[in-house]
Amino acid sequence: MPKHAWRYDHLTWPEMNAAIARAPQPVVLAPIGAVEDHGPHMSLSTDNDILEGILAECGRRSDGDLLLPVIPFGLDEHHMDFPGTIAIDIQTTLAYLSQTVISVARHGFTHILIVNGHGSNAAICELAARECVLKTGVICGATTVNAAVNPALVADVLDAERKGGWGSVGHACEYETAMMLHLHPERVEMDKAYRDVGQLKLKYFNWDYPEPSAIAWQDWWSRFSKEGICGDAAAATREFGERVFELTVERFLEMVREFRTIPIRPRVDHHQVS
Ligand SMILES: [Zn+2]
Numbered sequence: 001m002p003k004h005a006w007r008y009d010h011l012t013w014p015e016m017n018a019a020i021a022r023a024p025q026p027v028v029l030a031p032i033g034a035v036e037d038h039g040p041h042m043s044l045s046t047d048n049d050i051l052e053g054i055l056a057e058c059g060r061r062s063d064g065d066l067l068l069p070v071i072p073f074g075l076d077e078h079h080m081d082f083p084g085t086i087a088i089d090i091q092t093t094l095a096y097l098s099q100t101v102i103s104v105a106r107h108g109f110t111h112i113l114i115v116n117g118h119g120s121n122a123a124i125c126e127l128a129a130r131e132c133v134l135k136t137g138v139i140c141g142a143t144t145v146n147a148a149v150n151p152a153l154v155a156d157v158l159d160a161e162r163k164g165g166w167g168s169v170g171h172a173c174e175y176e177t178a179m180m181l182h183l184h185p186e187r188v189e190m191d192k193a194y195r196d197v198g199q200l201k202l203k204y205f206n207w208d209y210p211e212p213s214a215i216a217w218q219d220w221w222s223r224f225s226k227e228g229i230c231g232d233a234a235a236a237t238r239e240f241g242e243r244v245f246e247l248t249v250e251r252f253l254e255m256v257r258e259f260r261t262i263p264i265r266p267r268v269d270h271h272q273v274s
Pocket of ligand 1: 176
């Protein structure tokens with residue numbers, strides 16, 4: 001791999017000093033993904049592939065932000081019935097991730113964004129960001145870039161242009177399969193892709209994008225999914241993937257630019273001094 005100006009770990013330490021001194025300072029992006037089943041039609045690397053694909057393109061187009069290597073494993077015990085999944089427990093994932101971003105903060109970076117690519121890491125990412133803020137005082141936030149988990153950046157396009165209808169976007173689904181058809185078509189076997197929506201739709205629990213659910217609940221995957229699909233993988237097209245990818249990159253960069261403007265305001269101690 002050539003040396004990339006946007007890869008945090010490709011800099012030398014004197015170059016790192018220069019990056020810390022730059023104004024405005026770069027945002028440091030800290031990605032975390034997963035290695036887990038993605039149906040009979042896609043590789044275990046799918047979450048990491050989508051995450052790396054989006055962030056590498058953002059790195060190429062960004063004006064100086066820095067990207068850490070992807071932490072490749074996350075919270076995945078609930079997928080362990082599918083061969084090959086790597087499961088890291090909640091406490092270890094939280095500790096590893098928070099220590100990663102706290103290390104970045106200790107060098108003097110003030111704006112750090114955890115970028116998640118796998119649904120079940122989301123709550124941990126938020127806690128890791130909190131821990132970094134509370135321990136260092138920097139601005140540390142968390143986002144999930146995989147739109148099957150967090151459609152915030154591209155909800156309008158998913159709403160208007162997905163073909164599979166209710167339940168089509170979930171996991172190894174219309175969205176993820178389309179993104180892989182765009183990024184790594186050699187690792188998608190569309191003849192094995194099909195629709196399987198085994199999740200429940202209740203009045204107060206709904207797993208499907210985009211409807212909100214009153215209850216957060218994640219069951220063991222083998223209890224509701226036959227082969228690791230939840231969604232309509234067969235509805236995916238490369239064109240849809242390319243369109244969502246482009247829009248994600250564009251809006252992600254805009255989001256990072258906005259994130260960089262968040263000021264660090266002074267804390268005020270309101271205790272009475274006797
Ligand atoms: Zn996935």
